[in-house]
Amino acid sequence: MAERAGTSMRVLYFGTYDRAYPRNAQVISCLRGVGVEVLERHRPVWEQRHNWSVGLRQLARLAEAERILRKGSGGGVDALIVGYPGHFDLPAAKRVAHGKPVVFNPLVSLHDTFVGDRGRFRRGGPAAGVLQLVDRRAFRRADLVVADTQEHARFFRDEFGLAADRVRVCLVGAEDRLFRPGWQPRAPFHALFVGKLIPLHGLETILAAAALLPGVEFRIVGSGQLEPLLGMRPANVSWVPWVEYEHLPAELQRAGCALGVFGTGEKTGRVIPNKAFQALACGRPLVTADTPAARELLTDGVDALLVPAGDPAALAGAVQALAADAALAERIGAAGRATYEACASEAVLGEQWRSLLEHVTARQ
DSSP, X not given: OOOSSSSOOEEEEEESOOTTSHHHHHHHHHHHHTTOEEEEEEOOSSTTOTTOOOOHHHHHHHHHHHHHHHSSOOTTOSEEEEOTTOTTOHHHHHHHHTTSOEEEOOSSOHHIIIIIISOOSOTTSHHHHHHHHHHHHHHHHOXXXXXXXXXXXXXXXXXXXXXXXXXXXXXXXXXXXXXXXXXOOOOSOEEEEESOOOGGGOHHHHHHHHHHOTTSEEEXXXXXXXXXXXXXXXXXXXXXXXXXXGGHHHHHHHOSEEEOOOOOSGGGGGXXXXXXXXXXXXXXXXXXXOOHHXXXXXXXTTTBEEEOTTOHHHHHHHHHHHHHOHHHHHHHHHHHHHHHHHHTSHHHHHHHHHHHHXXXXXXX
């Protein structure tokens, strides 16, 4: 096992992972912050393609990437980490590792995401079957799977038949270099939603809540599968399809409150999304669905306002309460920041990631 003083730990972050995706950038950053040397062997495939409309050209890029990744060795490192979305990379990672532990940072199951949540492929159809096979091969080949919540960990263990000690949990967090409290010129109170407009986000619930609060502004930043719903958005909802990632902290710092996820699908209950951690890190009051995953971190009325998923009236009530009571908004935002610092800052998560890496290397 690598010791915290003396011998350093070296890991290889490996695969076709999206380097810009927050889960990957944050894990690399927090590991380096606690003294772990992180090397990268990366082949770009998925960048700018979060809708996963995979065509023959992209499949060809994936095949070429896997061919290149298989070459070389993982010598000189204590472990390999396969980042999101690296579900296709596990065979290459095991080959390169030469017996070193391979840690999988999947974030999601492909079948759960693209069949169960987004409905991109018919359940039981050929494409769904391929995704199930890819999932099963990836999760079962990893020496350790790192889930983002306890709910997701239970799902992975049950879905793929994994032993309890092969799945650990480390929250998503946010990048401390970007997401922190800061002053911005405040516009009139508005509720901010940032996201890819996928079903688990519950865009229809947000729009229905906005319609119940014509005197409160809502701002939506993002594009994606449910974008057509914005064509009939209420007059108090503004929409910006894209904001550069580096500008998101300023968006949050100007907002009266931040919105999490409100979808009614099963996956909503298993995740705490990036946007929630980013809001907490910036000290903005968060409103999100009251789910088992959210309850792992948040307490309703203390560090967030939790409302039933898919309930526009409850969401509208929470936003209205924050809009009408500046002291309440300030208290919720400050408590959310305190929860972030205690449970999800890079310093905290870096130590957790290092600890689980030490554990898996000691087992080998």
